[in-house]
Amino acid sequence: MTTTQERPLDKSWRGVGKNDADEIHTADRVTFTGGSRQLLDEILRPYKRAIWLLVGVVVVENVARLAIPYLVSVGIDSGIPPIRERDDLGPLLTVVALVLGATVVQALTRQLFLLRSGRIGQDLLYQLRRRVFRHFQRLSPAFHDDYTSGRVISRQTSDIDAIYEMLETGFDGLVTAFLTLVGTAVILMFLDVKLGLVALVSGPFLFWVTAWFRRSSAKAYRVSREKVALLIVHFVETMGGIRAVQAFRREPRDLEIFDELNDDNRKANLVAFRLVAWFMPGIKLIGNVTIAVTLVYGAYLAHDGEITVGVLAAFLLYLRRFFEPMMEISQFLNTFQSASAALDKLADVLREEPTVPEPTVPVPLGAGGGTLTFDHVRFGYLDDRDVLPGLDLTVPAGQTVALVGTTGAGKTTLAKLCTRFYDPTGGRILLDGVDLRDLTSDDLRSSVVMVTQENYLFTGSVADNIRFGRPGASQADVEAAARALGAHDLIMALPQGYDTQVANRGGRLSAGQRQLIAFARAFLADPAVLILDEATSSLDVPSERLVQRALRTVLAGRTAVIIAHRLSTVEIADRVLVMAHGEIVEDGTPDELVGSGQGHFSDLHQAWLESLA
Amino acid sequence: MATDLGPDPDVAPPAGVHSIWRIRGYLRPHLLSVVTMLVTSLAVVGTSIAIPLVTKAVIDGPIADGELAPVLPLGLLALAFGLVEAVLIWLRRWVQSTAVLAMENTMRHDLYRHLQALPMSFHSRWPAGQLLSRAIQDLSSIRRFLGFGLIFLVVNVVQVITVCAVLLAMYWPLGLVVAATAVPIIWLCARFEKRYVVMSRRVQDKQGDLATLSEEGAIGIRVIKAFGRSEHVAAQYETGARELHELSMDKVRLSSRFWTFLEVIPNLAVCVVLLLGAIGVGQGALTPGELVAFLTLLLSLVWPVSALGVILAMAQEAMSAAARILEVLDTEPAIVGGTVTIPEPRGHLRFEHVDFAFPDAPDELVLRDIVLDLRPGETVALVGATGSGKTALTSLVPRLQDVTGGRVTLDGVDVRDLDLHHLRSLVATAFEEPTLFSMSARENLTLGRSPAVDPASDAEVEEALDVAQAGFVRDLPWGLDTRIGEQGMALSGGQRQRLALARAVLARPQVLVLDDTLSALDVHTEKLVEDALRSVLSATTGLVVAHRASTVLLADRVALLQDGTITHVGDHSELLATVPAYRELLSADAELREAVSA
């Protein structure tokens, strides 16, 4: 498919990652996993009855619809002679009244069908959206690390759209078309068996073409879903980092990359579109050949007096009606193929189970006050590299621990294990004697809260963001939390105070303000164990000091793990842990460690003293 | 709201036919294809009319005459028409697939390109979800309409008119009856259009909101997890999804009524024609064959008329989608470059009575009367409390924001007169929140260097890594080719900051801006970085935002920013001795030293 004017696809900018093999695998996978079929079954199940009811409505509608041409032919055959012969309008009027009746019935049932099926479609989408969103929320950070936000977004936008498109165009067309098809086939046989059999010879051909299309389009659409996901991933990422893009004049290069992805997406779609371009006329051709053959054969039969002119006319009418829905069914098949590729992707996600599952038999949390115990904890992100080779540590309730150490020592990893972002591969972590894996996530989250380096803010007001720590909190509680941190004045200085909208990802605020709000959010959550992972790095010294001061009161009676690279933060700690290569190498009160005059912490302290000079 | 702000993501301007009309330019390169699509589609209608006419010929001719000879040729004619029809359909779809996808591609390209040029003030207000829904959902609505709906709108209208004309010619009294049904149909369509376009706009906006919520749920997942607030955000999302459900149901209700009417009207015409036609045949005014053909043709109108409903709905959707896209494309980039380039840049940066307010809060000056002169090669530290406007000040240099009063000059030239690309090649910033993209570490590092014009040599990359103490990159599984960023290796805050610093250094700027870049480093690393930075800064002009005394020491002079204005400029020790506010900001470390060593 490559043409000469194309640029060589230079993908070296992407670099190498550990999931590259998977990516290729998913894009090229052609075997039908059955995931989409199963998912479709599942989401349709609650609507089974409603759908059957709808099918009933459609049957009535189609009987009415199909009755019209039939009645017309009856009108011509039996309505005209009485007029000719004895000026008797009676039979004709009866037929016209019947046509009118059929029209009314058709209109009523059609409206009912459109409304009901529309509602079912929308309900389905709503349920699916809800389910997918919740599932993504349920999946563990480890999954999100690999899957990445762009893909999560693309599943919830472009994949859901593909399904929406099917429900919007397909749902309506399919049932009608299918019933028209069956109904017309019956009428055809009923009108004349010989002609009917000739017409039905087209069946195997239709079947064969359709089977071919299904096979080839399934693959094409699957590729196209992956391509559009990559496009979305790039789009979201560059729009999120637009500041750096602009400042570093990255636009041309980014555009080049975008064009490449855009073009990949176009090509993938082109393959699918071209399959349709063969498929649709193929179906049409089969229909047209059948009509021509029937016409000639029918003419002979009529000539021989085996059928009446009226029957032949009606037959040809119905034959057209037989092939018309074929086009609609093909159209549906097309959107269905696209939707089922999307459903496949969603089914893959829905099949994922959280790597940190909820306990089957949860153990209630006693009132221990937050003792954290690491018992031979082993953990690594990649199978062959342990970040924590075997950690033993007890943080008694109420103790404030400062965790220091070089970058990459595993401090953040330790914090993430405490909040159960990941489960240890060996050993146990206990909170008040209960294994974290035996706690419900509600219990765990209300006892252990972490403030991360990311301090992501959500769209909404400052108050909304602080309240995120405890959704039910009153305005007074929110303000109290901010006040405790010395953030109140700062927030009041914003144009609408607590009601100031933080804008896109908190862009309305300065980095320090964002950190303070993220802090207030954690204070409001009021957990037994508070973990701070380099949470004050963007604050100026006086603000940091206010936070420290606040911490001193807030942390009284609470267990705290403070990860910091600034020794100023260590001031309030009861105990200092120095970490290197996943192990605790020094452990003691700040004074002890400094006093020893050797070791990492003492060096750090020395370096820090020098930095102040 | 001020005009230079551009459209508000929450306020929808009206959409109409003009929005589609305005994007007609995208069809122009594909004019030939569009014409082909139109012609083939019309020809298809022709053949679909021709086949029943052949049928009529067979019924009225050979069968009535009892003459079998002409049947075969007529049958072959029907076959030929059938074949032609299939080929035409193939041609249309083939041409369509190429043209509409290329068109969609171009539009998406233009949209992306335009978004790249829009300033920070735009991006801080528009969530990526809203932009994404335009780039994906709205574009495919437009593609569907231009590639399919538009053609069939024309075809169906032409078909309806042609059939009416044929009917009129066949037997005008009945033809008139059929033509009269156009009146209620047109009236219905007009009514429908007005209401539907509003609804589809609402639905599209809501879809954008939902995309934004998905985005937040995905990007904020770790915060959500840390607080166990999945239920809370899921409830929010569900509220949005339910609203979308409601809005979509409005659409369903309206279109179900409209579509039903569109189907009823031609059927009513069939009733009337059957009645009058049969009477006509009875009185010998027309032949039975003619009536059959007439009714056949009339019945063939039912589909094109009822399909009009779907096509019109598609058209409304495309219109509001186009309006949504135009909203973005119509936003003039508020920051466009001048034409001046500095042949021999020295890096003399001056802030001359600069005032600044963010565009979305124009009355509130964040910076007031800033006067600061950074001589070539000089490094100035900027010290100020959280939220005092340091980042705002630094963003004025590469024109991520524009001053609202006064001017910023580089080597005597107002930065607004400089070619934007040129200006940004002279200034490099290491942001306080380092942004890494999902690309190889090398690509991330060389962001400021264009691979075509002046690629960074390996030696330069190594040097920058050394300066920023980012040697850890070499130890990544695939070295500099390792993908980092969200889709790659996770890096700690300190590691990201060092990469961002290395990136800024590697850009070899005349003016290096460091916005609190060392905040996430441990003391030890910080010291190493500072030592290495000193030599870099000696050659360039530096603006260094600092919270710590150690960083301030990198600078030749210090400027104290208080409440948006520079109150003191001087030497670190001098300010420490004479300015209490400065001491308050920077000397806390000393206080702590006593606390720790006590």
Ligand SMILES: Nc1ncnc2c1ncn2[C@@H]1O[C@H](COP(=O)(O)OP(=O)(O)O)[C@@H](O)[C@H]1O
């Ligand atoms: N999501 C991840 N996948 C793979 N490796 C990781 C991930 N997160 C961290 N690491 C690696 O684990 C090690 C410890 O990281 P971390 O706990 O963040 O260190 P610290 O917080 O002490 O700086 C580092 O080598 C880091 O590169």
Ligand SMILES: Nc1ncnc2c1ncn2[C@@H]1O[C@H](COP(=O)(O)OP(=O)(O)O)[C@@H](O)[C@H]1O
């Ligand atoms: N996009 C924005 N729109 C309006 N106000 C903003 C925006 N970004 C920041 N601000 C406000 O401008 C002030 C200065 O912010 P900033 O320059 O980031 O402070 P800092 O000195 O901490 O770097 C803050 O009060 C902040 O709330």
Ligand SMILES: [Mg+2]
């Ligand atoms: Mg700042």
